[in-house]
Amino acid sequence: MSSAFEDLQKKLKQLPGLGFRSAERLALHLLVERPNRLPELVESLQRAASQVRRCTVCGGLAEAEVCGICSDPERDPSLICVVEQVLDQAALERSSAHRGLYHVLHGKLSPINGVGPEELNLESLAGRLASGNIRELVLALPNDVEGEATCHFITENLVPEGVAVTRIGFGLPSGGGVFYADPVTLKSALESRRRYS
Amino acid sequence: MSSAFEDLQKKLKQLPGLGFRSAERLALHLLVERPNRLPELVESLQRAASQVRRCTVCGGLAEAEVCGICSDPERDPSLICVVEQVLDQAALERSSAHRGLYHVLHGKLSPINGVGPEELNLESLAGRLASGNIRELVLALPNDVEGEATCHFITENLVPEGVAVTRIGFGLPSGGGVFYADPVTLKSALESRRRYS
Numbered sequence: 001m002s003s004a005f006e007d008l009q010k011k012l013k014q015l016p017g018l019g020f021r022s023a024e025r026l027a028l029h030l031l032v033e034r035p036n037r038l039p040e041l042v043e044s045l046q047r048a049a050s051q052v053r054r055c056t057v058c059g060g061l062a063e064a065e066v067c068g069i070c071s072d073p074e075r076d077p078s079l080i081c082v083v084e085q086v087l088d089q090a091a092l093e094r095s096s097a098h099r100g101l102y103h104v105l106h107g108k109l110s111p112i113n114g115v116g117p118e119e120l121n122l123e124s125l126a127g128r129l130a131s132g133n134i135r136e137l138v139l140a141l142p143n144d145v146e147g148e149a150t151c152h153f154i155t156e157n158l159v160p161e162g163v164a165v166t167r168i169g170f171g172l173p174s175g176g177g178v179f180y181a182d183p184v185t186l187k188s189a190l191e192s193r194r195r196y197s
Numbered sequence: 198m199s200s201a202f203e204d205l206q207k208k209l210k211q212l213p214g215l216g217f218r219s220a221e222r223l224a225l226h227l228l229v230e231r232p233n234r235l236p237e238l239v240e241s242l243q244r245a246a247s248q249v250r251r252c253t254v255c256g257g258l259a260e261a262e263v264c265g266i267c268s269d270p271e272r273d274p275s276l277i278c279v280v281e282q283v284l285d286q287a288a289l290e291r292s293s294a295h296r297g298l299y300h301v302l303h304g305k306l307s308p309i310n311g312v313g314p315e316e317l318n319l320e321s322l323a324g325r326l327a328s329g330n331i332r333e334l335v336l337a338l339p340n341d342v343e344g345e346a347t348c349h350f351i352t353e354n355l356v357p358e359g360v361a362v363t364r365i366g367f368g369l370p371s372g373g374g375v376f377y378a379d380p381v382t383l384k385s386a387l388e389s390r391r392r393y394s
Contacts, residue, residue, distance in 0.1 A: 015223055
């Protein structure tokens with residue numbers, strides 16, 4: 001075949017969800033079937049890499065200092081929903097069930113994998129909570145051991161008095177991440193949120 | 198979220214085998230989880246786009262005028278295997294069962310979809326067959342209506358006397374039970390039955 005082709009196939013195979021066959025198919029699609037898509041994809045990748053950064057407030061994706069959600073005056077700034085990753089935030093946004101802001105941790109506590117509080121986006125959450133402007137903190141973390149530990153850590157260490165802590169409720173299948181849930185499930189999970197601790 | 202992010206997600210979703218969720222996951226992987234992979238992928242795409250081209254002999258992938266298979270002196274140049282696409286060639290190469298050369302048509306005849314003989318890589322196949330150096334032409338095209346029509350067209354119009362034309366066998370895949378096979382496969386398996394012992 002071709003070594004540049006095999007290299008591309010290898011690079012594609014490293015990406016999540018792509019196996020050997022799908023990487024091969026993608027590479028051929030971009031090189032043989034639809035070669036005009038390749039420069040478009042390259043441009044899109046480069047533009048995203050240069051423009052997309054972390055929101056300094058919530059840690060989500062932004063193209064400016066502060067993301068579009070954090071700077072949206074229509075949203076309730078006293079209500080913060082804590083999520084593990086940007087994918088979870090995107091899934092919640094699709095459900096339109098949360099009208100407050102977010103805080104993206106970019107992970108969950110996992111001592112086994114060497115993920116401690118310092119590895120997570122927790123310092124800025126502490127700052128937001130200490131501002132005195134937060135009424136409620138909704139914990140939208142998965143209900144596995146690590147999600148549990150993260151909820152516990154936040155509640156014990158970061159939440160000042162006067163802030164209600166809730167956790168999204170039943171409806172989420174055990175062991176299932178927020179990302180995989182459908183909008184209706186997420187909506188009911190948000191509606192059935194209960195006081196935590 | 199971010200418009201550069203959404204644009205990247207849209208571009209990824211256009212690729213074969215990628216749905217909305219997998220495109221979103223890929224985009225986030227490249228932007229948030231493993232940002233160092235993005236420039237590597239871009240470089241690999243650009244290198245492949247600039248280096249990979251069609252072999253002027255067989256139509257397969259090459260990094261020079263002629264591909265590595267066509268220029269391999271160990272392979273039998275009198276035996277040509279005709280395939281629909283490069284993916285088919287790659288699958289046959291993995292089987293190590295074909296020691297001759299290839300000819301990649303980049304499609305199959307499909308009047309309904311406006312694919313006539315001019316749209317396929319047939320002219321150079323005619324040239325190779327007319328050279329007088331070909332002993333056998335193996336048609337490794339699918340056994341659907343279009344594959345059938347393509348086999349028929351090649352045999353009727355391009356093959357000079359003295360060239361044996363064969364077609365790969367159809368039947369039950371290795372390890373596949375009769376119970377799981379579809380009716381068309383079973384029909385061709387029965388039709389291509391051979392005397393046993």
